[in-house]
Amino acid sequence: MSEQGQRHEAPAWTQHVMWWQVYPLGIDGRDVRGEHVPAGPGEGLQRLHPYLDHLISLGLNGLALGPIFASSTHGYDTLDHIAIDPRLGTAEDFADLVAACRARGIRILLDGVFNHVGEHHPLARRALAEGPGGEYADWFRIDWDADGGPRFADFEGHGSLVALNHDNPAVRDYVADVMCFWLDAGADGWRLDAAYAVDPDFWAAVLPRVRSAHPDVWIVGEMIHGDYADYAERGTLDAVTEYELWKAIWSSLQSENFFELDWTLRRHEDLMTVMTPLTFVGNHDVTRIASQVGPGRSALALAIVATVGGIPSIYYGDELGWEAVKEDRLGGDDAVRPALPTDPAQLGGDQELLRLHRELIGLRRRHPWLVRARVVVDDLSNTRVVYRALERDGERSLRVTLELLSDGQGRYEISE
Numbered sequence: 090m091s092e093q094g095q096r097h098e099a100p101a102w103t104q105h106v107m108w109w110q111v112y113p114l115g116i117d118g119r120d121v122r123g124e125h126v127p128a129g130p131g132e133g134l135q136r137l138h139p140y141l142d143h144l145i146s147l148g149l150n151g152l153a154l155g156p157i158f159a160s161s162t163h164g165y166d167t168l169d170h171i172a173i174d175p176r177l178g179t180a181e182d183f184a185d186l187v188a189a190c191r192a193r194g195i196r197i198l199l200d201g202v203f204n205h206v207g208e209h210h211p212l213a214r215r216a217l218a219e220g221p222g223g224e225y226a227d228w229f230r231i232d233w234d235a236d237g238g239p240r241f242a243d244f245e246g247h248g249s250l251v252a253l254n255h256d257n258p259a260v261r262d263y264v265a266d267v268m269c270f271w272l273d274a275g276a277d278g279w280r281l282d283a284a285y286a287v288d289p290d291f292w293a294a295v296l297p298r299v300r301s302a303h304p305d306v307w308i309v310g311e312m313i314h315g316d317y318a319d320y321a322e323r324g325t326l327d328a329v330t331e332y333e334l335w336k337a338i339w340s341s342l343q344s345e346n347f348f349e350l351d352w353t354l355r356r357h358e359d360l361m362t363v364m365t366p367l368t369f370v371g372n373h374d375v376t377r378i379a380s381q382v383g384p385g386r387s388a389l390a391l392a393i394v395a396t397v398g399g400i401p402s403i404y405y406g407d408e409l410g411w412e413a414v415k416e417d418r419l420g421g422d423d424a425v426r427p428a429l430p431t432d433p434a435q436l437g438g439d440q441e442l443l444r445l446h447r448e449l450i451g452l453r454r455r456h457p458w459l460v461r462a463r464v465v466v467d468d469l470s471n472t473r474v475v476y477r478a479l480e481r482d483g484e485r486s487l488r489v490t491l492e493l494l495s496d497g498q499g500r501y502e503i504s505e
Contacts, residue, residue: 099327100305108151108402109144112373118428121163133177143433148450153198166207170267187275196277204283205250255291265298272303284310289324331366342382347474361398368399371407380412385498392501395449398462408446409438
């Protein structure tokens, strides 16, 4: 098989990274649909500096950033992939954040929105202005004969998010150039937003070019549905977001049905034979785990992520038991994308849960083989599961017991 269409081997550093994910446009408490006021001192990317030590104190060593590029509102309606959003600061602020992370051994993951751009992107406006024969007409999928005038293809019915034409070689060159630009600036990897909406052949054409300039880059695609392994192989991605496991974790804890977890762990094992996916129980797009399963059971969710194979990611605030519900409406994500106080000492939250996060992440640090672990379930009922995390091609193991209690609480036990 040629290089195009063949899955790339993930770089070695990803076997030891664990991420703290942050939504930067939310951390100042801004209304993302309000007036664009440039970041002031201590705001935007600068606000993250005091939190790098908090990240380290959790035992993590990766900072996964949500969108940081110039956009109209929430960051996923990009206006300029090469410019830092003024609400977050400047290119110099990004360089300072990179330097601060490097000084602490922290890797940086950027959020790449390459399926679509904002409807006000200069090239989208130019494409409409110039018409079907214009220079940028083929950069987008446009129905020039639509009722009411030309209409962009959009992302999942969101008219403000206009889809790029991924069959156009110029678009492929553009995306590769953007990815390389920010890798040159100090990023270590990319999360490909809405990867599932893009033909994997696009990534198979783009990513080898990126890797030729940056062989140590890590590329993880957002996969909500579909055949994860097939998509990653065809697109040459290193990893995908493990939404199947995320759903099984909170659903099994919420509905007291560990049989669902057992079933998904088998599917997860199949995926682990071909890649090491990104695992999580929270991110910027979903209801907080403490709201899904209750504060008393959220530690069990982390215990699962800490003891099964994958590259874990902790969403900011989950370590403190923050609660918020995602709603299906305009602004329905805002609650799960909250502000951070200027001083981490003011975080508050559930200190016992914070201690358990440090304990479980520390456990995983002591057993780095868990990143590729396979799981064997030994005992199973609706409210209790016992499984062994086994070293792949080795002899080390952990025994994990999870139990749901009648009062809405839960307990876990891990024996080495």
